[in-house]
Amino acid sequence: MEKIVLPDIENIHILDVYIENGGFSAAKKAFAQTSDEVIDQVKKSGLRGRGGAAFSAGLKWSFMPKTTDKPKYLCINGDESEPGSFKDRQIFEYNPHQLIEGILITAYAIGAKVAYIYIRGEYHKWVKLMQKALDDAYAAGYVGEAMKEKFGTDFFCNIYVHKGAGAYICGEESSLMNSLEGKRGYPRVKPPFPAQNGLWGCPTTINNVETITNIPPIISKGWDWFSKIGEPKHPGTILFGVSGHVNKPGVYELPSGTLLTDIIYNYAGGVPGNKDILCVIPGGSSMPPLRGDQLEGVKMDAESLKAAGSAIGTGGIMVMDEDTDLVKVLARISHFYHHESCGQCTPCREGTGWLEKILKRILAGNGSVSDIDLLITVANQIEGNTICALGEAAAWPVRFMVTRFRDYFEARVSKEVNLKVANKVHSMRHTEFPLAEVKN
Ligand SMILES: Cc1cc2nc3c(=O)[nH]c(=O)nc-3n(C[C@H](O)[C@H](O)[C@H](O)COP(=O)(O)O)c2cc1C
Numbered sequence: 002m003e004k005i006v007l008p009d010i011e012n013i014h015i016l017d018v019y020i021e022n023g024g025f026s027a028a029k030k031a032f033a034q035t036s037d038e039v040i041d042q043v044k045k046s047g048l049r050g051r052g053g054a055a056f057s058a059g060l061k062w063s064f065m066p067k068t069t070d071k072p073k074y075l076c077i078n079g080d081e082s083e084p085g086s087f088k089d090r091q092i093f094e095y096n097p098h099q100l101i102e103g104i105l106i107t108a109y110a111i112g113a114k115v116a117y118i119y120i121r122g123e124y125h126k127w128v129k130l131m132q133k134a135l136d137d138a139y140a141a142g143y144v145g146e147a148m149k150e151k152f153g154t155d156f157f158c159n160i161y162v163h164k165g166a167g168a169y170i171c172g173e174e175s176s177l178m179n180s181l182e183g184k185r186g187y188p189r190v191k192p193p194f195p196a197q198n199g200l201w202g203c204p205t206t207i208n209n210v211e212t213i214t215n216i217p218p219i220i221s222k223g224w225d226w227f228s229k230i231g232e233p234k235h236p237g238t239i240l241f242g243v244s245g246h247v248n249k250p251g252v253y254e255l256p257s258g259t260l261l262t263d264i265i266y267n268y269a270g271g272v273p274g275n276k277d278i279l280c281v282i283p284g285g286s287s288m289p290p291l292r293g294d295q296l297e298g299v300k301m302d303a304e305s306l307k308a309a310g311s312a313i314g315t316g317g318i319m320v321m322d323e324d325t326d327l328v329k330v331l332a333r334i335s336h337f338y339h340h341e342s343c344g345q346c347t348p349c350r351e352g353t354g355w356l357e358k359i360l361k362r363i364l365a366g367n368g369s370v371s372d373i374d375l376l377i378t379v380a381n382q383i384e385g386n387t388i389c390a391l392g393e394a395a396a397w398p399v400r401f402m403v404t405r406f407r408d409y410f411e412a413r414v415s416k417e418v419n420l421k422v423a424n425k426v427h428s429m430r431h432t433e434f435p436l437a438e439v440k441n
């Protein structure tokens with residue numbers, strides 16, 4: 002199977018090797034066409050975003066205004082902070098020049114002269130590797146003003162590597178723009194959308210690292226070639242990051258629509274000790290978990306996973322065997338979202354705290370059956386009531402895990418409850434005052 006994003010070519014991360022293998026010829030081809038022609042090909046290829054929502058890349062580009070007095074910007078989202086996601090860093094390390102070429106083509110298509118690669122703050126090694134690749138591309142004249150001569154075109158684009166602010170929320174596109182502007186990483190209320198009012202109030206496109214790395218092969222080999230790989234409604238390959246209880250965790254580039262069981266048992270080598278699988282989260286920690294007995298026949302693409310009751314997210318597959326403590330897992334996930342909530346909206350700020358507290362109470366052996374329903378009620382009150390999708394990211398794993406493993410959770414709370422402790426923990430107030438003293 003041909004790999005598009007991480008090809009099996011030794012040392013392809015070195016500029017000379019990249020060029021020997023046809024590097025930057027797609028950019029040359031694109032610059033000889035109109036920007037509309039380039040956008041049209043990406044639209045027809047069916048390429049969908051690899052950052053979580055699987056939105057059409059070409060359609061997103063077409064939202065950028067054709068005529069405007071303002072500068073336009075391109076942001077490449079490499080914040081990659083979702084637990085279970087670790088695929089974009091492979092591109093920074095093993096194929097950075099294809100990302101750079103993809104950025105040049107995208108910038109040309111949308112009319113941007115400046116692009117930022119926003120990389121997760123903790124990715125010190127990958128920030129350095131990406132910067133080195135960019136420095137080499139600049140020195141060889143493939144980026145910046147010098148590219149006019151290199152490609153024989155009027156177009157040029159400057160690219161900057163920007164180290165992220167160390168918060169998961171900075172991966173949310175509007176928060177990423179605030180962070181780039183030097184502000185606190187607060188998500189913005191939409192509309193207006195970034196294509197109208199983005200970075201510094203100017204038209205902006207934000208795409209994931211993997212999305213943009215797909216662009217050069219689409220231009221050089223043609224949209225029809227790409228559209229025939231994998232599932233027609235979500236074509237191409239996907240970088241699946243497999244973690245948890247598997248013998249060979251890692252990143253596997255496979256056609257969309259590959260069976261989830263194939264990925265787990267063939268590529269990732271199966272479950273240690275041949276244990277049964279209790280649960281799989283198929284797209285990063287924010288996606289709805291699936292029961293082990295729901296996995297048969299599930300294909301890994303946006304439409305198939307939707308039909309199976311989950312979502313493709315970032316393609317981060319987290320496998321949990323039969324001995325996993327799901328309450329502990331969910332309590333840990335909820336701790337993460339509570340900690341990462343930016344605090345702007347009440348349902349998210351308060352609700353994520355409630356979820357964590359209730360789960361920790363159950364984990365400590367002090368939960369009751371009503372806690373299970375309370376978890377679902379709180380999750381429902383977060384979902385759809387917040388500025389950004391971190392609300393859903395926090396609510397989904399809880400709502401779906403509790404609903405799909407209701408028997409498991411009921412068994413956990415069925416033993417006698419220590420009411421004294423339970424009631425104390427049950428109080429959601431961060432206060433020492435007895436309830437009677439609280440005035441309305
Ligand atoms: C809380 C939160 C965190 C996110 N983190 C990332 C991230 O690290 N990387 C990413 O590409 N998209 C992330 N996204 C999605 C982005 O907002 C945006 O949809 C994406 O970068 C668009 O790229 P694509 O269309 O190429 O998928 C996040 C969204 C939310 C709500």
Ligand code: SF4
Pocket residue numbers: 170187188341342343344345346347349350387388389390391392
């Ligand atoms: S949903 Fe949560 S993270 Fe998003 S803006 Fe509201 S408080 Fe902040």
